[in-house]
Amino acid sequence: MDGTELAGQILYTWLTLVFGLILLPSAFGVSLGISEIYMKILVKTLEVSPWSDAALPPRSALAGAGRGTRGIIQRDESPMEKGLSGLRGRDFELSDVFYFSKKGLEAIVEDEVTQRFSSEELVSWNLLTRTNVNFQYVSPRLTAVWVLGVIVRYCVLLPLRLTLAFIGISLFVIGTTLVGQLPRNRLKNLLSELVHLTCCRICVRALSGTIHYHNRQYRPQKGGICVANHTSPIDVLILTTDGCYTMVGQVHGGLMGIIQRAMVKACPHVWFERSEMKDRHLVIKRLKEHIAHKKELPILIFPEGTCINNTSVMMFKKGSFEIGGTIHPVAIKYNPQFGDAFWNSSKYNIVSYLLRVMTSWAIVCDVWYMPPMTREEGEDAVQFANRVKSAIAVQGGLTELPWDGGLKRAKVKDAFKEEQQKNYSKMIVGNGSLKSELD
Amino acid sequence: MPHDPPHSSPLWSSFKATPTAWGRSPSWGLPRLGPGCLTPLLSRHPLPRRAWILSPDEKVSQASLRRLYDRFQALDRTGKGYLSRLDLQQIGALAVNPLGDRIIDSFFPDGSLRLDFPGFVRVLAHFRPVDEEEEGNRDPKEPEPLNSRMNKLRFAFQLYDLDRDGKISRHEMLQALRLMVGVQVTEEQLESIADRTVQEADEDGDGAVSFLEFAKSLEKMNIEQKMSIRILK
Numbered sequence: 077m078d079g080t081e082l083a084g085q086i087l088y089t090w091l092t093l094v095f096g097l098i099l100l101p102s103a104f105g106v107s108l109g110i111s112e113i114y115m116k117i118l119v120k121t122l123e124v125s126p127w128s129d130a131a132l133p134p135r136s137a138l139a140g141a142g143r144g145t146r147g148i149i150q151r152d153e154s155p156m157e158k159g160l161s162g163l164r165g166r167d168f169e170l171s172d173v174f175y176f177s178k179k180g181l182e183a184i185v186e187d188e189v190t191q192r193f194s195s196e197e198l199v200s201w202n203l204l205t206r207t208n209v210n211f212q213y214v215s216p217r218l219t220a221v222w223v224l225g226v227i228v229r230y231c232v233l234l235p236l237r238l239t240l241a242f243i244g245i246s247l248f249v250i251g252t253t254l255v256g257q258l259p260r261n262r263l264k265n266l267l268s269e270l271v272h273l274t275c276c277r278i279c280v281r282a283l284s285g286t287i288h289y290h291n292r293q294y295r296p297q298k299g300g301i302c303v304a305n306h307t308s309p310i311d312v313l314i315l316t317t318d319g320c321y322t323m324v325g326q327v328h329g330g331l332m333g334i335i336q337r338a339m340v341k342a343c344p345h346v347w348f349e350r351s352e353m354k355d356r357h358l359v360i361k362r363l364k365e366h367i368a369h370k371k372e373l374p375i376l377i378f379p380e381g382t383c384i385n386n387t388s389v390m391m392f393k394k395g396s397f398e399i400g401g402t403i404h405p406v407a408i409k410y411n412p413q414f415g416d417a418f419w420n421s422s423k424y425n426i427v428s429y430l431l432r433v434m435t436s437w438a439i440v441c442d443v444w445y446m447p448p449m450t451r452e453e454g455e456d457a458v459q460f461a462n463r464v465k466s467a468i469a470v471q472g473g474l475t476e477l478p479w480d481g482g483l484k485r486a487k488v489k490d491a492f493k494e495e496q497q498k499n500y501s502k503m504i505v506g507n508g509s510l511k512s513e514l515d
Numbered sequence: 516m517p518h519d520p521p522h523s524s525p526l527w528s529s530f531k532a533t534p535t536a537w538g539r540s541p542s543w544g545l546p547r548l549g550p551g552c553l554t555p556l557l558s559r560h561p562l563p564r565r566a567w568i569l570s571p572d573e574k575v576s577q578a579s580l581r582r583l584y585d586r587f588q589a590l591d592r593t594g595k596g597y598l599s600r601l602d603l604q605q606i607g608a609l610a611v612n613p614l615g616d617r618i619i620d621s622f623f624p625d626g627s628l629r630l631d632f633p634g635f636v637r638v639l640a641h642f643r644p645v646d647e648e649e650e651g652n653r654d655p656k657e658p659e660p661l662n663s664r665m666n667k668l669r670f671a672f673q674l675y676d677l678d679r680d681g682k683i684s685r686h687e688m689l690q691a692l693r694l695m696v697g698v699q700v701t702e703e704q705l706e707s708i709a710d711r712t713v714q715e716a717d718e719d720g721d722g723a724v725s726f727l728e729f730a731k732s733l734e735k736m737n738i739e740q741k742m743s744i745r746i747l748k
Contacts, residue, residue: 149744149745149746150744150745169712170712170716170724170729170732170733171671171733171736171741172695173614173671173674173675173691174671174736174738174741174742175741176612176613176614176618176695177614177618177670177671177674177742178642178741178742178743178744179608179612180609180612180614180615180618181618181638181639181642181744182608182744183606183607183608183609183612184586184590184603184606184609184618184639185583185586185639185744185746186586187606187607187608187609188607188608189606189607189608190589190590190605190606191589194589422592422593423594479607492607492610492611493610493611493612493613493615493697494697494698495611496611496612496613497613497695497696497697497698497699498697498699500613500695500696501696501697501699501700502699504696504700504708
């Protein structure tokens, strides 16, 4: 049966290649340089000027403004006092309604928060359909390159990545279950670390990930808490490739549940039941117990609580900062040119998200470790959280926003509206003439 | 003087969705086998293939229309194809705006519960900046553009005039004021402010501010600048 024999041979060669070129080096943390070559070719292809000129972005005027918010409307950011100044003194005017209605309509056309929950727009097209928002058809040559890109991504890279992911996850589950049989001693910790790191490296290669770690001397130490900005579930993978952490999170069902149960056998992670998560004090108590030993692996927490699109950092929830201990901030910044890592959970479920990631060119990111921070005297948890947030935003080149990431799903609190109303009232009533009339 | 009719709801029938190509984006030089056939596999929001013919008084450019459509889709989180009040209320910056609810109401005239894209554009067209040249070249037979001074004033007027009777009564003035100041100001202070404002603007002494009186009291104001949102290309 020549057909099946041939197929068998091909599969055999394929698996040997994968094993030899990717799996073995991962186990030893060595890189053979194949991904570097791939990245170089990719960079050359995407940055060559015919594409960036041809993919005429309509916002070319704003491209020079650099990363950060590229607004679509011209904003007048003057405070309420200036915006409301009318013809006469400063009593209530019929025209005051203009200011509020303009601000309201501006918010409808573009607001700081909603745009953070959708993928970042690119300056020049990177040959992926999904990022093609505003670029128009230009030439048959570009189309031909695009078709080539599709073939490479779906027929060559996708099967390879799926194989690697499958191998990585299975090895992980098997490895941690085996290591979990050992009694708790140094050997167990060593082996568990080895299994963790190997499988994470395999999984990162499954995504064609290129990660640059900066300032490794500040890597989170045992007994500390590691805090980072959150863009996608892949963040966890990226951080654990460089060190082991204790995870904190909810217990899930399905494949995630299997992985979680396997992980907990090899080294102690902190998983909560859904009902327990609501009880903040319980959560904090357990985490405090965990870091009290100072010998446990650092806890990994994402204080934003939800995935943001990697252009900004939103409010850090104060819970993580009430535990005490040393905080090791980490900034993670993805390069959107090679692939979009942001998980828009209201638009895509986890499987289609992973499929999209695996059919991108690559995941390229920078990880900056930062010097540890502790809470100062007279600083409460909220101020400390904001301090850490600013440090991460500055390091990663992200915008800082005071809004709560929970706005993705919930409405904003009334307290903020009251503040606006207070400001306005001060202006029209704090005016001396009216007050003296009533005295 | 003829009484100016209150701002009536737009001529919805003037909207027609025809299958003309939208700019040149969907084709990319390939026939049917273009990227459009792959995007449905991986995304639930393929690029639109229809253009909405705008009624002659709107005059929104194609590029701006594109931006507004993207925004409409981003606000429509669950992909229903229309917006509900809740979708707009979830915009943080709008929810903290004291007049937020009134602004949302202006998108849902006559108690409707769904806001489709033409309706969305229609309200926003009021805030298009005034183009001086266009004003000069306007054909008098065409209806007045939505972003004219008068129409901008009408938009602001209907934020006050809840019952759409063409007049802002003292009671409506009080309600609007209460929205803007919240609980910070006492009832007496608010009443005196409302009385003073109505008195100053009211010319025919009927105790309410009609649209023409409203427009007259604001004749020196630079409405064009205060009620314009410029979309950067």
